[in-house]
Amino acid sequence: MPQISSDAIDPKVVEAMVLQGIPHCAALGVRVIEVKASHVTLSLPYNADLVGDPVSGILHGGAVTSLIDSVAGMAVFAALFAAQQKLQAIATLDLRIDYLKPALAQKELYATAECYKLTRSIAFARGRAYHPETPDDLVANCVGTFMIGSSDKPPLPKGAKVPGAAP
Numbered sequence: 164m165p166q167i168s169s170d171a172i173d174p175k176v177v178e179a180m181v182l183q184g185i186p187h188c189a190a191l192g193v194r195v196i197e198v199k200a201s202h203v204t205l206s207l208p209y210n211a212d213l214v215g216d217p218v219s220g221i222l223h224g225g226a227v228t229s230l231i232d233s234v235a236g237m238a239v240f241a242a243l244f245a246a247q248q249k250l251q252a253i254a255t256l257d258l259r260i261d262y263l264k265p266a267l268a269q270k271e272l273y274a275t276a277e278c279y280k281l282t283r284s285i286a287f288a289r290g291r292a293y294h295p296e297t298p299d300d301l302v303a304n305c306v307g308t309f310m311i312g313s314s315d316k317p318p319l320p321k322g323a324k325v326p327g328a329a330p
Contacts, residue, residue: 177241181205193233204274207222235305239288267294274291287308
């Protein structure tokens with residue numbers, strides 16, 4: 164069950180954004196674990212269809228990239244909502260990922276990110292991917308920049324509402 168603090172948007176809204184607003188995440192099976200203004204955690208359950216090396220069974224780097232980019236973007240959404248009580252469309256401008264070790268076969272992968280700086284038009288985030296059993300033994304880490312207000316379209320699926328937000 165996703166956890167939430169009072170300073171963040173409803174995790175069901177984030178889950179809708181992730182699974183309906185980002186079809187690639189839905190196809191990968193990404194799950195929302197925790198949403199706070201300070202950080203967001205998503206997970207990628209192991210799926211044999213996402214294997215990059217059939218001999219070892221390790222996940223493809225593209226699946227890791229998708230997870231860590233998505234969690235960094237969701238951290239920006241959470242921070243923006245906490246600061247402004249509204250959601251804005253964002254776009255990844257730059258994402259640097261350091262792959263530190265392979266994502267192990269048959270293991271769920273977690274990614275946690277925080278938005279550590281918001282300006283009027285750019286947000287800065289950092290994140291890490293890891294197996295939940297060994298959170299200090301990182302699979303990857305990242306830093307990224309995101310453009311705020313990249314579109315006039317809302318970043319929510321049609322009909323989704325943000326609890327506590329002004330209409």
